[in-house]
Amino acid sequence: MIKQSAAEMAQALAKGEVTSTSLTQAHLDRIADVDPSVKAFLHVDAEGALAQAKNIDAKRSAGEKLHPLAGIPLALKDVLAQEGVPTTAGSKILQGWKPPYDSTVVTKLKAAGLVILGKTNMDEFAMGSSTENSAYGPTFNPWDLTRTPGGSSGGSAAAVSSFEAPLAIGSDTGGSIRQPAALTGIVGVRPTYGAVSRYGLIAYSSSLDQAGPIGRTVLDTAMLHDVIAGYDPKDATSVNGAFPDVIAAARSSDVKGMKIGVIKQLQGEGYQNGVQARFDESLQVLASLGAQIVEVDCPSFEFALAAYYLIAPSECSSNLARFDAMRYGLRVGDSDGASAESVMNATRNAGFGHEVKRRIILGTYALSSGYYDAYYGSAQKIRTLIIQDYAKAFAQADVLVSPTAPTTAFKIGEKSNDPIAMYLGDVATIPVNLAGICGMSLPAGLADEDQLPVGFQIMAPAMQDHRLYQVGSALEGALVDKWGGHLISKVPALGGAK
Amino acid sequence: MSSLSRDDVAKLAALARIEMSEEELTNLASQFGMILDAVARVQEVNLDGVVATSHPQPIVNVFRADVVLPSLTSEQALSGAPAQEEDRFRVPQILGEAE
Numbered sequence: 001m002i003k004q005s006a007a008e009m010a011q012a013l014a015k016g017e018v019t020s021t022s023l024t025q026a027h028l029d030r031i032a033d034v035d036p037s038v039k040a041f042l043h044v045d046a047e048g049a050l051a052q053a054k055n056i057d058a059k060r061s062a063g064e065k066l067h068p069l070a071g072i073p074l075a076l077k078d079v080l081a082q083e084g085v086p087t088t089a090g091s092k093i094l095q096g097w098k099p100p101y102d103s104t105v106v107t108k109l110k111a112a113g114l115v116i117l118g119k120t121n122m123d124e125f126a127m128g129s130s131t132e133n134s135a136y137g138p139t140f141n142p143w144d145l146t147r148t149p150g151g152s153s154g155g156s157a158a159a160v161s162s163f164e165a166p167l168a169i170g171s172d173t174g175g176s177i178r179q180p181a182a183l184t185g186i187v188g189v190r191p192t193y194g195a196v197s198r199y200g201l202i203a204y205s206s207s208l209d210q211a212g213p214i215g216r217t218v219l220d221t222a223m224l225h226d227v228i229a230g231y232d233p234k235d236a237t238s239v240n241g242a243f244p245d246v247i248a249a250a251r252s253s254d255v256k257g258m259k260i261g262v263i264k265q266l267q268g269e270g271y272q273n274g275v276q277a278r279f280d281e282s283l284q285v286l287a288s289l290g291a292q293i294v295e296v297d298c299p300s301f302e303f304a305l306a307a308y309y310l311i312a313p314s315e316c317s318s319n320l321a322r323f324d325a326m327r328y329g330l331r332v333g334d335s336d337g338a339s340a341e342s343v344m345n346a347t348r349n350a351g352f353g354h355e356v357k358r359r360i361i362l363g364t365y366a367l368s369s370g371y372y373d374a375y376y377g378s379a380q381k382i383r384t385l386i387i388q389d390y391a392k393a394f395a396q397a398d399v400l401v402s403p404t405a406p407t408t409a410f411k412i413g414e415k416s417n418d419p420i421a422m423y424l425g426d427v428a429t430i431p432v433n434l435a436g437i438c439g440m441s442l443p444a445g446l447a448d449e450d451q452l453p454v455g456f457q458i459m460a461p462a463m464q465d466h467r468l469y470q471v472g473s474a475l476e477g478a479l480v481d482k483w484g485g486h487l488i489s490k491v492p493a494l495g496g497a498k
Numbered sequence: 499m500s501s502l503s504r505d506d507v508a509k510l511a512a513l514a515r516i517e518m519s520e521e522e523l524t525n526l527a528s529q530f531g532m533i534l535d536a537v538a539r540v541q542e543v544n545l546d547g548v549v550a551t552s553h554p555q556p557i558v559n560v561f562r563a564d565v566v567l568p569s570l571t572s573e574q575a576l577s578g579a580p581a582q583e584e585d586r587f588r589v590p591q592i593l594g595e596a597e
Contacts, residue, residue: 100574306539328578345517378540380550436554
């Protein structure tokens with residue numbers, strides 16, 4: 001039952017073949033069975049999940065009209081506030097904090113009747129690409145437990161790829177949904193900036209952050225996308241306009257006559273052979289389905305990584321100033337006569353991990369007078385050039401494509417002492433965030449050399465998220481036919497004999 | 499190659515209100531040159547006449563009607579406080595003895 005897609009589970013629930021309570025219990029059992037080795041969850045809310053499941057079952061038996069995903073379990077990245085449930089953002093500075101309110105994403109999930117199983121592990125404050133920067137220890141990749149699941153939404157991706165949950169919510173500031181989805185062989189979407197409310201999403205870099213859906217199929221991901229997207233007056237950057245029908249797009253899967261642009265700068269040198277091979281193969285599949293493949297030039301993308309690692313740290317140095325030991329979270333050194341400033345200094349030292357400190361210091365430097373124009377100011381102008389590159393490219397193609405990440409999943413510890421090598425893993429995902437557009441990663445197969453999943457990235461203009469699903473479902477359909485099943489069915493069995 | 503001394507990092511850490519250990523200051527100072535070189539690539543591009551983008555959405559001045567909406571109760575707002583007293587956040591001493 002837990003290996004079905006969310007769409008299949010939804011049908012079984014609607015037909016009364018299964019109850020949400022039994023479905024939820026099956027996932028809680030799976031978590032108890034495999035999470036000791038995967039470590040996707042920071043907190044499992046069995047009581048809350050079963051209460052919600054029971055509530056949905058009662059409504060269904062009373063004949064109430066329910067959302068198609070009502071009663072389906074879901075894993076929530078620990079960066080989103082959920083009332084009364086521990087929310088840490090993977091940081092010690094928030095250990096034990098129980099938010100007094102729900103984020104808008106959680107409000108929408110609850111309203112649709114989804115069952116939140118618990119909170120998933122992540123790089124501290126979403127700063128990282130491997131989930132190794134969590135203050136609570138790393139998450140392990142279900143495909144190979146010696147490797148990282150990527151990050152920062154590594155816990156959410158590992159939960160979905162190990163069948164602990166059919167759906168999950170992640171957040172993507174520089175690739176944090178798409179890269180872990182790629183490294184664990186599943187589907188992840190970063191919606192258009194402003195399409196999903198950031199209210200209650202613990203801020204890392206406000207002009208880049210966006211929550212989004214993770215699933216094992218394109219259709220499942222579309223169904224979850226549809227639940228969380230929408231205008232929210234509580235978020236001043238929320239888009240107040242018409243939202244595309246992503247579910248219809250995921251069901252249409254027709255790419256005949258569509259123009260697909262391959263970004264010259266995001267392939268070839270620096271990309272693992274097996275990654276490039278699966279990418280090229282997927283392109284051929286799209287061409288065989290009637291799409292027209294064109295090459296596009298985005299020269300400014302060469303500077304995207306540098307711009308990102310100035311803009312995101314600058315915004316984070318400001319955003320994380322709120323963790324001041326005064327109103328919530330950790331407080332250290334509050335002895336008689338200690339000043340507020342010394343308590344603040346000691347708390348931020350004890351509560352933040354190395355990567356968070358590194359980015360706060362870098363941001364503080366980039367924003368300091370004398371350096372502002374050279375670093376932050378230049379990065380903001382590069383951002384304009386990247387937006388212009390995308391505009392030109394989208395004039396030639398309906399969607400743009402690239403490998404999602406330059407490599408397959410790397411070993412735990414392999415890059416943790418080399419920040420630059422770690423940052424390079426985001427090279428293909430970051431331009432989407434800088435331009436505020438949308439992107440999807442879906443499985444393109446296993447790399448020949450290591451038998452690990454490869455992600456295929458699709459990008460579309462702002463508020464054209466449906467194009468991701470249209471092209472994604474076409475490619476997925478053809479690949480699933482070719483493979484005789486979804487890639488995730490090849491993931492090694494974990495835990496007991498269930 | 500850019501570089502930042504241990505003292506430069508200590509100054510930034512003080513500005514960011516983080517009391518760092520000697521080991522962390524030294525480590526960060528040794529990595530900083532490499533990171534600055536990587537991000538300094540933004541200066542290789544001719545940016546004359548390019549307008550800066552602070553934000554990807556063309557939204558400006560978002561207002562709502564000035565009406566009272568439901569908000570957290572003081573009990574809820576104080577629920578995560580490290581210390582509280584008389585329905586208020588209790589904070590360490592803010593002003594010096596002499597002031």
